[in-house]
Amino acid sequence: MSQGANRRGGNRPGRPAKPARDEARNAAYDLMRAVDERDAYANLLMPHLLRQRGITGRDAALATELGYGTLRGLGTYDEVVAACSDRAPEDVDPPLLDAIRLGVHQLLKTRIPAHAAVSATIDLVRLRVGEGPSKFANAILRKVAGRDLAAWLEIVAPPADKDPIGHLSVVHSHPAWIVSALRDAVGGDFAETAALLEADNERPRVALVARPGRATIDELVDAGAEPAAYSPYGAYLTEGDPGALAAVGEARAAVQDEASQLVALALTRVPLDRDGLWLDMCAGPGGKAGLLDAVAVQTGARLLAADLQDHRARMVWRTTKEAKVVVADGTRPPWRPGAFDRVLLDAPCTGLGALRRRPEARWRRDPSSIPELTGLQRRLLDSALDAVRPGGVVAYVTCSPHLDETRAVVADVADRVDTLDAREFLPEVPGLGDGPYAQFWPHRHGTDALFLALLRKR
Structure with missing residues (x-):
């Protein structure tokens, strides 16, 4: 034993050597702890962690997969942990449980060899939680490693014929109330519900928008992207950092979901007898406003473009060029009634349509929040209809397919509007539903599940 090893304190007799720090796994672990402790947004925090720590290449890809994948799979993994332990997951110390979850994800959903997954996770526990808890983690992970995911699901998931909602909830790692809501939104078809849940668990590609007159699809393609399937201004970046593209860095292009682009464009395509002044009522962080x-x-x-929160309004200001941006409450607006020809209301919602991009959101939301949200959505829609002139058009948009946030809200204003068939203004997109509304889906379109209603004020 060298004197240097003794000075580092790692190899003293009777004490295990201190494990080396695995930066990728530590970044994934820190992401999970931040989500648990301070409700951090994973899709915002992970890029920051990677940049801050200089993690690039394969290590960055591993950290991202472990962090996002584990957050998506928590529901399934906790059922497996419960089956391998005499303690319920909620009774396990959260820092230890998060490390175990990372190990379970590696064992059940990656190609990392089992011995490497267990060894690396135990090193992580020893380094970040403690020597004693590592023994508990080791025992759990060795049991988990004894079966593959399909075998574990046979054990921990309720039978599909007796409890279809519970079965899909465990198999696809979504809270049961979300499974039920999505089942209703697709018309009660359990096979399609399963396809939707599966699509929610796939990491989405990076979608870009080339803002017309400022950037072109050809410019994005030349930079390594490929044209989008539907949006005339859309592209997908297959690899690399979108922030490294000149057009994105100069705000001539941006990261924006393809459905988000199309619902904004649909509003601009409705013919009007006169046109000139548009309003984006809840504009932050600015994707639709920029387009x-x-x-x-x-x-x-x-x-x-208006937003209630100052910091979100500043984000809108940075992403637009000619728009006027104000801080304003859409339910108590400063503008005069009937001032606008077109109004976009991208209403605050549960965000159930963006679960692919926000892997922790499914565990953060609670059905008890829906009445408050739908009340706000109704007040904002009333305000949007007050803001538009007779003959003008309001686009009501939610990033949620939940029926209470979509059709139920729009039904309340049916006596004040003519509901246009939104699908007519999106002819390039198939499979948007029976109308008159347009509903995008991850499993059908590869986009977020955005809802669009186009309402012409009488």
């Missing part, structure tokens, strides 16, 4: 701003400039219209 509307670019289209407005080309058509000679002007855009007013």
Whole structure:
């Protein structure tokens, strides 16, 4: 034994050597702890962690897969942990449980060899939690390693014929209330519900928008992207950092889901007898406002973008060029009634349509929040209809397919509007439903599950 080893304190007699720090696994672990302890947003925090720690290449890909994949799979993994322990997951110390979950994900959903997954996770527990807890983690993980995922699901998932909601909840790692809501949104078809849940668990590609008049699809393709399936301004980046693209860095292009692009474009395609002033009522963080701003400039219209929160309004200001941006409460607006020709209301919602991109959101939301949200959605829609002139159009958009947040809200204003068939203004997109609304889906379109209603004020 060298004197250097003794000075490092790692190899003293009777004490195990201190494990080496695995930066990828530590980043994934820190992501999970931040989500648990301070409700961090994984899709915002992970890129920051990677940049801060200089993690790149394969290590960055591993950290991202472990962090996002484990957060998506928590529901399934906790059932497996419960089957391998005499303690319920909620009775395990959270820092230890998060490390175990990372190990279970490696064992059941990656190609990492079992011995390497167990060894690396035990090293992580020893380093970040303690020597004693590592023995508990080791015992759990060695039991988990004895079966593959399909075999564990046979054990821990309720039978599909007796409890179809519970079965899908465990197999696809979604809370039962979300499974039930999505089943209702697709019309009660359990096979399609399963396909939707499966799509929620797939990591989405990075979607880009080339803001018209400022960037082109060809420019993005030349930078390594490929044209999108539906949006005339959309592209997908197959690899690399989108922030490294010149067009993105200069705010001529941006990261934006393809469905998000299309619902904004649908509003601009509705013919009007006169046109000139547009409103984006809940504009932060600015994706749709950035596209509307670019289209407005080309058509000679002007855009007013508003958000209740100052920091979100600042984000909108940074992503637009010609729009006027204000901090305003859409339920108590400063603008005069009937001032606008087109109004976009991208209403605050549960976000159930973006579970692919926000892996922790499914565990953060609670059905008890829906009445408060739908009340706010109704007040904002009333305000949007007050803001638009007779003959003008309101686009009501939610990033949720939940029926209480979509059709039920729009039904309340049916006596004040003519509901246009939104599908007519999105002719490039198949499978948007029976109308008159348009509903995007991850499993059908490869996009977030956005809902669109186009309402012409009488």
